[in-house]
Structure formats: C-alpha cells, structure tokens
Amino acid sequence: MTHSRALKRVAQLDQQLFLTLFNGKLPWWLKVTALCLSKSGNGGLYLAGGLLFWWFNHNEHLQLLPSTLLLGFLMERPIYFFAKKRFARIRPCDYLVTTALIVPSDKFSLPSGHSAAAFLVAIILAAYVPAYSVLWFSWAASVACSRVILGVHFPADIIIGSIIGSTCGLCALLLLPTL
Numbered sequence: 001m002t003h004s005r006a007l008k009r010v011a012q013l014d015q016q017l018f019l020t021l022f023n024g025k026l027p028w029w030l031k032v033t034a035l036c037l038s039k040s041g042n043g044g045l046y047l048a049g050g051l052l053f054w055w056f057n058h059n060e061h062l063q064l065l066p067s068t069l070l071l072g073f074l075m076e077r078p079i080y081f082f083a084k085k086r087f088a089r090i091r092p093c094d095y096l097v098t099t100a101l102i103v104p105s106d107k108f109s110l111p112s113g114h115s116a117a118a119f120l121v122a123i124i125l126a127a128y129v130p131a132y133s134v135l136w137f138s139w140a141a142s143v144a145c146s147r148v149i150l151g152v153h154f155p156a157d158i159i160i161g162s163i164i165g166s167t168c169g170l171c172a173l174l175l176l177p178t179l
Helices: 003-021 028-040 043-056 065-087 113-128 130-149 155-178
Strands: none
Touching: 003 130, 003 155, 028 130, 043 065, 043 113, 065 113, 065 155, 113 130, 113 155, 130 155
C-alpha cells in the first residue's frame, strides 16, 4: 500500500469512527455533559485558575505550578497554530454533518486545541498533585471526547492534540528546573 493510499484509508476510518460517535441518537444528557466538559477546557478558565491558584496557594512545592503551566502553553500554542494552518483539515461539521452542537472558533480541526490544552494541564497537575492523577486524566480525556460528541473534531484530531499537549507538558516539567 502506498503512503497516500494508507493516509486515505486512515482518513476514511477516522470519518467512520466520527460518524459512529456523533449521531442524532445520543441522549440529551450526554450532549449537555459534553458541552459542559468542552467549556471546562476553554482557555480563559486556565488563566483564571492559574491566577487564583498562584494568589491563594502558599504551599512551597506548588508555587512553580503556574510557571510550569505557562511554559507548557508557551510551547504548545505555537505548535498548535502552526499545525492548524499546515494541515488545514476541514471540520466534520462543515462537510460531513450539518448538526454540530456548537459553533467552532475557527474552520480547521487538526489538531484539537481543547485536547492539547487539557492534556498539557493534566500532565502538569499529575506531576504536582499525583494523588489526583486519575481525576486529571479522566477530565482531560473527557474534554477531548466531548469535542467529537459535539461534532467539531474527528477522533484523530483529539488524539494528535492530546499527544501535542502531553509532550509540551512533559517538556515544561523537564525544562523549568533548568531555567
């Protein structure tokens, strides 16, 4: 199988999986839950949460958490924007289905920025507060999956976004002590 045929087959499988996960038969409570989870992954909440944490936290071990998050986002955002423009993958709600449950902020889907940000935050929170690692990663995976359920991302978009965010989170954890 040639490279282009293999990529075409992966795209077809991605579309089939999307259509299986995003359909009109989903219960209303799952749609509402997905909407709330997606909103919990919006960028403004990360900034507000980081500032509140920094202001009210006096635990010396956790003082570097906001700086680590900032460093992670300083790496992740340029990669995200470059990849969005480079891949320019049209969102499924713009050509495959017409019933997305939200209006996306831009026209391209690959990678998922919500997935990247959620996994970046989960990786860093798990390093600083490991007792809640299951909670952090469950939330991040739920944010990522919500984007497919809402009809604005393909499964591959959230997987690639999750890899980007996780990688940037790990890099921030490794780099911050050296700065």
